[in-house]
Amino acid sequence: MKFQNIYIEASNHSLPVLAEVDVLVAGGGAAGVAAAETAARQGNKVLLIEKYGFLGGAAVAGLSGTICGLYLASDTNKKPEQIVYGFTDKFCAEMKRHNGLTEPQKYGKTWTVTHDPLVWRETAENLLEAAGASILYHTSISGVIKEDDVFKGVILDTKAGKAAVHAKVLIDATGDADLIYRAGLEYIMGDNGVIQNPTMIFRLGGVDVKRFLQEWGDDTISPAHVTARIEQAVRQEHADLPRTKIWTFPTPRPNELLVNATRLLGRDKQELNVTLPQDHTEAEILGRRQVRAYAAFFKKYVAGCEQSYVNDTGVEVGVRQTRTIVGAERLNNQDVVARRKRKDGIARCPWPIELHSGDKPKLEWLLDDYYEIPYGALVPAQGENILVAGRCLAAEHEALASARVTAQCFQYGEAAGMAADLAIKRNQPLRTLFGEEIRDLLNKENARLN
Numbered sequence: 001m002k003f004q005n006i007y008i009e010a011s012n013h014s015l016p017v018l019a020e021v022d023v024l025v026a027g028g029g030a031a032g033v034a035a036a037e038t039a040a041r042q043g044n045k046v047l048l049i050e051k052y053g054f055l056g057g058a059a060v061a062g063l064s065g066t067i068c069g070l071y072l073a074s075d076t077n078k079k080p081e082q083i084v085y086g087f088t089d090k091f092c093a094e095m096k097r098h099n100g101l102t103e104p105q106k107y108g109k110t111w112t113v114t115h116d117p118l119v120w121r122e123t124a125e126n127l128l129e130a131a132g133a134s135i136l137y138h139t140s141i142s143g144v145i146k147e148d149d150v151f152k153g154v155i156l157d158t159k160a161g162k163a164a165v166h167a168k169v170l171i172d173a174t175g176d177a178d179l180i181y182r183a184g185l186e187y188i189m190g191d192n193g194v195i196q197n198p199t200m201i202f203r204l205g206g207v208d209v210k211r212f213l214q215e216w217g218d219d220t221i222s223p224a225h226v227t228a229r230i231e232q233a234v235r236q237e238h239a240d241l242p243r244t245k246i247w248t249f250p251t252p253r254p255n256e257l258l259v260n261a262t263r264l265l266g267r268d269k270q271e272l273n274v275t276l277p278q279d280h281t282e283a284e285i286l287g288r289r290q291v292r293a294y295a296a297f298f299k300k301y302v303a304g305c306e307q308s309y310v311n312d313t314g315v316e317v318g319v320r321q322t323r324t325i326v327g328a329e330r331l332n333n334q335d336v337v338a339r340r341k342r343k344d345g346i347a348r349c350p351w352p353i354e355l356h357s358g359d360k361p362k363l364e365w366l367l368d369d370y371y372e373i374p375y376g377a378l379v380p381a382q383g384e385n386i387l388v389a390g391r392c393l394a395a396e397h398e399a400l401a402s403a404r405v406t407a408q409c410f411q412y413g414e415a416a417g418m419a420a421d422l423a424i425k426r427n428q429p430l431r432t433l434f435g436e437e438i439r440d441l442l443n444k445e446n447a448r449l450n
């Protein structure tokens with residue numbers, strides 16, 4: 001099936017103009033929320049556009065459910081050591097204040113924190129309101145407005161019809177680099193077109209969490225006996241449980257687990273490309289089916305889950321990877337493996353390479369260290385007045401399998417919001433800003449990158 005992209009040359013569009021803003025943020029996931037809050041707090045007129053009726057993106061609609069990337073991994077450290085601050089830390093503190101975040105939970109050699117998706121939405125909305133940013137829900141961006149290479153605004157699709165928004169700076173935080181794609185600019189799709197598996201995450205209610213933990217243990221990654229049990233159920237009962245290493249997190253709510261277990265391939269056993277509507281639809285349907293198979297496994301075989309039931313699945317299947325941009329710079333696999341630090345680093349990441357491809361997720365730990373992500377990875381190689389933030393940044397396939405988690409997406413958003421402000425105040429092209437100066441500004445806001 002073929003699809004057509006639209007972009008409109010700025011000089012001759014005749015759509016009604018809904019707003020003229022300093023910064024237009026496309027998408028209200030972790031990156032978009034951080035970008036909008038930061039740019040608005042610096043005094044800019046900011047509008048965030050979101051296709052759903054709530055904020056959170058993959059973290060909330062996809063129920064990814066935990067904030068990874070906050071802590072160092074280690075073979076020896078017995079206590080979590082947080083190394084990411086700035087907006088991420090502020091967001092976590094607000095979530096905690098509203099009982100929406102757990103204490104650190106063990107995940108292999110590192111830690112993560114699990115959040116309540118309803119508190120996530122409210123926290124994000126409150127932060128945006130306090131900063132003075134506006135939100136438009138139930139609105140999709142279906143095109144961009146450009147003049148030659150210069151982005152001037154976006155085309156919105158709403159129930160009321162189409163309209164335009166003009167902006168001095170656009171931040172593409174759609175996860176899928178939709179604005180770059182709509183503009184017909186170059187992008188990369190995974191490893192020669194193959195992207196990481198989607199997963200339908202679910203919440204399991206009615207769990208005796210104390211008994212569950214006694215048998216499962218304190219690591220959220222499945223212990224060997226559970227993995228063996230899954231293998232046995234597949235062999236003996238032909239259960240639809242394609243992933244044997246699964247993750248289970250007690251949530252801030254009583255008697256509830258968040259379960260990250262499914263692994264989705266198409267009916268033809270091929271990898272799905274969820275930017276195509278037919279593959280995306282298949283992922284949703286097969287995802288919900290597979291949730292039932294894992295839930296039945298928990299009920300039958302996992303201690304404490306005898307009375308459990310599926311509370312909820314993601315509003316959408318969790319999508320780990322689609323398009324990434326071709327950037328002024330790229331985060332390479334070698335940068336991650338070598339834990340590269342850089343003067344133009346605007347974010348840091350201690351998260352392992354967590355690659356969901358093939359039979360089992362592969363984890364490659366970065367012990368007692370982290371790497372940094374350059375500002376240039378947020379700057380598209382082509383196109384002016386536009387940055388990206390979030391999982392669509394310029395990164396090599398395996399590098400993205402580390403750099404895409406939530407704490408880092410918050411950091412990219414914060415850096416993009418700060419860069420947008422600087423470019424507007426100085427009337428300077430985004431690509432001529434130095435990562436070093438953005439890093440300095442972020443440090444003044446408690447990013448603690450030095």
Ligand SMILES: Cc1cc2nc3c(=O)[nH]c(=O)nc-3n(C[C@H](O)[C@H](O)[C@H](O)COP(=O)(O)OP(=O)(O)OC[C@H]3O[C@@H](n4cnc5c(N)ncnc54)[C@H](O)[C@@H]3O)c2cc1C
Nearest residue numbers: 027029030031051057058064068141175318319390391406
């Ligand atoms: C299955 C799965 C499990 C994961 N587990 C974890 C985990 O445990 N911990 C962790 O930290 N990370 C995890 N991640 C990764 C993390 O959730 C995401 O990488 C991160 O949330 C991405 O944030 P983002 O802001 O870049 O994009 P998204 O969260 O995808 O946000 C993009 C937003 O833009 C909106 N949007 C998109 N296109 C348009 C458009 N055209 N018009 C209007 N709005 C639009 C979307 O609705 C969405 O709200 C997981 C991801 C998946 C898929």
